[in-house]
Amino acid sequence: MSRLGQSHILAIGGGSFVATPRFGMEPSGLLRYALDLTGQDRPKLGLLATAVGDDSSWLLKMYSAFRTWDVEVSHLALFPMPTVESPRDWLLEQDVIYVSGGSVANLAALWRLHGLDEAMEEAWQAGVVLSGQSAGALCWHVGGNTDSFGPILRPWAEGLGLLPFSCGVHYNSDPQRRALLHESVASGELPDGYAADEGVGLHYVGREFIQAVTVDPEGYAYRVERDGDGGVKEVRIEPRLLTG
Numbered sequence: 001m002s003r004l005g006q007s008h009i010l011a012i013g014g015g016s017f018v019a020t021p022r023f024g025m026e027p028s029g030l031l032r033y034a035l036d037l038t039g040q041d042r043p044k045l046g047l048l049a050t051a052v053g054d055d056s057s058w059l060l061k062m063y064s065a066f067r068t069w070d071v072e073v074s075h076l077a078l079f080p081m082p083t084v085e086s087p088r089d090w091l092l093e094q095d096v097i098y099v100s101g102g103s104v105a106n107l108a109a110l111w112r113l114h115g116l117d118e119a120m121e122e123a124w125q126a127g128v129v130l131s132g133q134s135a136g137a138l139c140w141h142v143g144g145n146t147d148s149f150g151p152i153l154r155p156w157a158e159g160l161g162l163l164p165f166s167c168g169v170h171y172n173s174d175p176q177r178r179a180l181l182h183e184s185v186a187s188g189e190l191p192d193g194y195a196a197d198e199g200v201g202l203h204y205v206g207r208e209f210i211q212a213v214t215v216d217p218e219g220y221a222y223r224v225e226r227d228g229d230g231g232v233k234e235v236r237i238e239p240r241l242l243t244g
């Protein structure tokens with residue numbers, strides 16, 4: 001196991017992968033950042049596509065995307081049954097977990113059914129780096145806004161709660177998201193939290209937000225909190241630009 005003696009989560013607002021003419025899709029610097037947090041020369045990367053129903057085409061793309069990286073890639077699918085004898089043991093064997101976007105509500109329900117919620121917390125406390133984009137970012141928090149129930153976003157507060165915050169994703173690419181997050185935090189339906197533009201990751205150590213990182217020079221993170229007067233205040237956070 002790792003690890004660097006700390007519990008890390010990298011919640012990505014979008015932009016985990018980039019399209020390339022030659023290979024179709026490659027991991028962005030955000031994934032390199034997550035892998036570097038392990039301190040391992042050849043980290044074990046575990047993929048979960050629960051949020052897209054364990055879509056085989058997504059998994060094939062992910063294996064292909066990492067083919068030139070010095071990582072050991074495997075995956076856990078839950079449909080039609082778990083692909084490993086012990087999902088808990090598989091999680092604890094990984095150095096990094098990456099969770100896809102998709103339906104965060106379906107993801108959370110299925111993880112709880114199979115006991116992955118408790119196993120994820122155990123792996124996190126053991127030093128496995130937890131990461132993911134969109135649904136794979138929301139799931140670690142108390143909740144956020146989701147289109148799991150249809151094209152109109154709804155507040156959702158059934159996350160794993162490893163992080164005691166709300167989370168906003170795709171913050172600069174989906175005009176519904178900022179207004180609804182503000183409304184949900186102002187009303188108390190969601191707790192104070194953080195949001196990330198496309199290409200931006202929110203890095204937590206333990207339950208503390210440490211910094212934002214980005215592969216987009218124009219991407220930002222945000223702190224969203226109640227202002228004590230029935231509204232919210234949003235503070236822009238300058239992320240660290242990842243290069244190389």
